[in-house]
Amino acid sequence: MQDSPSTVDNPEWLNVIRWTDDGLVPAIAQDAATGEILMMAWMNRESLQRTAEEGQAVYWSRSRQKLWRKGERSGHQQLIREIRLDCDEDVLLLKVEQKGGIACHTGRKSCFYRKLDNGEWLSTDPVLRDPDAIYGTERGDKTGE
Amino acid sequence: MQDSPSTVDNPEWLNVIRWTDDGLVPAIAQDAATGEILMMAWMNRESLQRTAEEGQAVYWSRSRQKLWRKGERSGHQQLIREIRLDCDEDVLLLKVEQKGGIACHTGRKSCFYRKLDNGEWLSTDPVLRDPDAIYGTERGDKTGE
Numbered sequence: 688m689q690d691s692p693s694t695v696d697n698p699e700w701l702n703v704i705r706w707t708d709d710g711l712v713p714a715i716a717q718d719a720a721t722g723e724i725l726m727m728a729w730m731n732r733e734s735l736q737r738t739a740e741e742g743q744a745v746y747w748s749r750s751r752q753k754l755w756r757k758g759e760r761s762g763h764q765q766l767i768r769e770i771r772l773d774c775d776e777d778v779l780l781l782k783v784e785q786k787g788g789i790a791c792h793t794g795r796k797s798c799f800y801r802k803l804d805n806g807e808w809l810s811t812d813p814v815l816r817d818p819d820a821i822y823g824t825e826r827g828d829k830t831g832e
Numbered sequence: 833m834q835d836s837p838s839t840v841d842n843p844e845w846l847n848v849i850r851w852t853d854d855g856l857v858p859a860i861a862q863d864a865a866t867g868e869i870l871m872m873a874w875m876n877r878e879s880l881q882r883t884a885e886e887g888q889a890v891y892w893s894r895s896r897q898k899l900w901r902k903g904e905r906s907g908h909q910q911l912i913r914e915i916r917l918d919c920d921e922d923v924l925l926l927k928v929e930q931k932g933g934i935a936c937h938t939g940r941k942s943c944f945y946r947k948l949d950n951g952e953w954l955s956t957d958p959v960l961r962d963p964d965a966i967y968g969t970e971r972g973d974k975t976g977e
Contacts, residue, residue, distance in 0.1 A: 700948060700951050700952060701951055715860055715869060716868060724860060727923045770947070771944040771947050771948070773871065773946075774871065775942040778872045792919065798919045798963055799916040799918050801916060803915040803917070805847050
């Protein structure tokens with residue numbers, strides 16, 4: 688049985704998700720090979736559908752209110768290996784192959800590079816590449832990638 | 833130098849976090865040993881402070897609007913090994929030791945037990961223990977643990 692055009696535009700698996708009032712769902716990106724948590728960002732319906740179709744992570748930038756194709760400026764795309772959903776249907780887990788080995792706009796592998804240590808947030812992870820080299824000196828924030 | 837009482841009640845590391853308008857921050861729980869993502873839940877200021885002080889995960893239940901000490905009914909506490917913060921200061925990562933090896937109220941290890949597969953959410957992970965055996969037959973939802 689072929690999908691009707693309306694089913695293609697509005698697939699049932701998207702309706703399972705319990706979107707926020709703003710139409711968003713948080714998505715955790717995890718390195719499929721090492722298990723390291725790379726980042727968390729938000730998706731709307733269109734960005735998730737594109738993510739599934741294109742096989743690379745497309746988020747929704749809340750600050751810029753537009754689709755944000757991860758790596759569009761940095762080249763650090765996230766190739767999708769698996770998309771998972773939690774028991775409450777309100778959080779996604781993406782298992783990805785992180786191109787360039789850098790997910791964070793600070794030039795680190797993971798955005799979670801600070802650890803609580805004796806009441807202080809201590810940076811523990813190295814900068815692998817200077818953000819100026821990744822984005823140029825006029826780069827915006829992460830969501831501007 | 834001793835902390836003044838006000839610093840103890842209102843530690844500076846909590847002020848670094850960019851709380852939502854509702855005063856919350858999402859917290860991802862990851863198995864410290866295996867790297868598996870167990871769940872994502874929300875914390876308010878008090879729950880995070882208690883988490884750090886008690887060394888076990890204390891979330892904020894949005895549905896019940898009260899502190900939710902993970903495992904208080906199931907016994908499946910999460911012992912804190914590390915608390916991490918992301919580059920935008922708006923997401924936490926908890927590396928935990930999951931007591932009982934079960935984080936999900938469905939009796940599975942992880943809440944992310946469904947995988948997108950040919951346009952369907954396919955359950956891939958086994959139930960390790962019957963939820964009725966964990967919570968009794970009159971259990972409420974996960975947040976009622």
